[in-house]
Amino acid sequence: QQQVKQSPQSLIVQKGGISIINCAYENTAFDYFPWYQQFPGKGPALLIAIRPDVSEKKEGRFTISFNKSAKQFSLHIMDSQPGDSATYFCAASKRSNYQLIWGAGTKLIIKP
Amino acid sequence: DAGVIQSPRHEVTEMGQEVTLRCKPISGHNSLFWYRQTMMRGLELLIYFNNNVPIDDSGMPEDRFSAKMPNASFSTLKIQPSEPRDSAVYFCASSSIMNEQFFGPGTRLTVL
Numbered sequence: 073q074q075q076v077k078q079s080p081q082s083l084i085v086q087k088g089g090i091s092i093i094n095c096a097y098e099n100t101a102f103d104y105f106p107w108y109q110q111f112p113g114k115g116p117a118l119l120i121a122i123r124p125d126v127s128e129k130k131e132g133r134f135t136i137s138f139n140k141s142a143k144q145f146s147l148h149i150m151d152s153q154p155g156d157s158a159t160y161f162c163a164a165s166k167r168s169n170y171q172l173i174w175g176a177g178t179k180l181i182i183k184p
Numbered sequence: 185d186a187g188v189i190q191s192p193r194h195e196v197t198e199m200g201q202e203v204t205l206r207c208k209p210i211s212g213h214n215s216l217f218w219y220r221q222t223m224m225r226g227l228e229l230l231i232y233f234n235n236n237v238p239i240d241d242s243g244m245p246e247d248r249f250s251a252k253m254p255n256a257s258f259s260t261l262k263i264q265p266s267e268p269r270d271s272a273v274y275f276c277a278s279s280s281i282m283n284e285q286f287f288g289p290g291t292r293l294t295v296l
Contacts, residue, residue: 104283106283106284113289113290114290115287115288115290116227116287118285170279170285171229171232171240172285174229177227
């Protein structure tokens, strides 16, 4: 029940296209859902996060869509650029607990 | 702020040797996390401190691994004796009450 399942494992998208990465969770006590971006040789960095009181959050070309009833959330990258090529991790946690439960990661490659 | 600082950035050692990884969290953050990242196992939480106290060490692989946080500005992860299967990138991250975890640049450990 603590798992966060992420898909796909890898994704190739043409420049200008939409990249979509999906995550699912089981624990309904989770109330914080961040996405982290990791470039090779670097540590993960927070990209965007959402709490379950909203269904969507947008920051620039990055959008999180959240479906509470389905216990799913997804990251959409609009107008994908080669600089977006990285590994993306979803995660979840409870407000009362700082520990993040991580997805397995998605390696995204944007083809020029 | 300089962000989370980790040292060394790279460590190459021989099997059986003791390895000590160091971390300086962001000033004011009260939670500190040690992670291990490998291709096979992804991002694994090893141990989590809150206010310098170890809260969850269930991810520590075995007794060869130990972690300390003697004060709010310093933590160590020690492996003694090291084995080739310990080769990985080790990340330290810190956070405040806002849940966002800030990662250091990591230490790439190679055990020959």
